[in-house]
Amino acid sequence: MSILNTYIQKEQQLKQLQEELEKLKNDDRLKAELEFKDKLEALMREFDKSAADVIKLLDPKPATAKAASTTSTGRAKRKLKIYKNPNTGEVVETRGGNHKTLKAWKEEYGAEAVEGWLVKTDT
Numbered sequence: 001m002s003i004l005n006t007y008i009q010k011e012q013q014l015k016q017l018q019e020e021l022e023k024l025k026n027d028d029r030l031k032a033e034l035e036f037k038d039k040l041e042a043l044m045r046e047f048d049k050s051a052a053d054v055i056k057l058l059d060p061k062p063a064t065a066k067a068a069s070t071t072s073t074g075r076a077k078r079k080l081k082i083y084k085n086p087n088t089g090e091v092v093e094t095r096g097g098n099h100k101t102l103k104a105w106k107e108e109y110g111a112e113a114v115e116g117w118l119v120k121t122d123t
Helices: 003-025 028-046 051-058 063-068 100-109 111-115
Strands: 080-084 091-094 118-122
Touching (some): 028 051, 091 100, 100 111
Antiparallel strands (some): 080 091
């Protein structure tokens, strides 16, 4: 692309951006938000508070505590289930039903019987 074509293209983009800016300047929603922002900043100056202070005041829970409550996939952690086989005394701790020993027990003794061996459920 020649430099002249680039110049013309940029000029057109500039005109388009200026038109969009004019539309935004005349938007009542933008005017209301700007007025709110100005009043909020004035209030913050009056009470000598920063944006971080206001956020801390309105949302007292730190952001890290929110993130720690769920796993990286956003799903809650499964409950730990502890099973004890009454025949062998063997104990299995699992957070899902895909445990090798648990599957073997269910095949041998039946799923209902194994579910009856549930000793404890932890979070």
